[in-house]
Amino acid sequence: AQSVTQPDIHITVSEGASLELRCNYSYGATPYLFWYVQSPGQGLQLLLKYFSGDTLVQGIKGFEAEFKRSQSSFNLRKPSVHWSDAAEYFCAVGGGTYKYIFGTGTRLKVLA
């Protein structure tokens, strides 16, 4: 069965510290992978996506993610977190059927 797991419900980091949000997936074929960010009261905004090619993908706002097929992972990283990065982050996986499955989200808190 297709699934996405985000094992960390909440993460707290200090401003300026590095960040890694974990995402593991189960999918029967080569997946399309996405990270979205949601600010309070807002819809979801795409941070980055992986379809094929280079397994390290760059996104907006200084985020990057690495696709590791052997580990079925697509972790999101940022070298230095800003207070404005506080939000909820969702990993999603999909494929040719166009239907995507979302993880349960990781809420990021940034300490000044």
Place this chain on the structure above:
Amino acid sequence: DAEITQSPRHKITETGRQVTLACHQTWNHNNMFWYRQDLGHGLRLIHYSYGVQDTNKGEVSDGYSVSRSNTEDLPLTLESAASSQTSVYFCATQGQGAGELFFGEGSRLTVL
């Protein structure tokens, strides 16, 4: 700029009433989706459409219906609202080629 407009943004209704949430897009995308977002569940797919007159059930479709009479609109109807349908509802669209989803700002529904 192209956009997705959801209305109403907030609604309170009573158990048993029929409720319709509107979604209007100016992206001219064929694929449209309705998700609900609940704490601990992330986003779950309710219904989706790949074009005019096409509708399909998602993983949590019971108690919901959609219709697609044109490209721009995919209204979501709760035939007889239940307290379990209290949630935040997001409409999303998708362009050709299994690309990213674009989200509206959400409709918060409370069923008393």
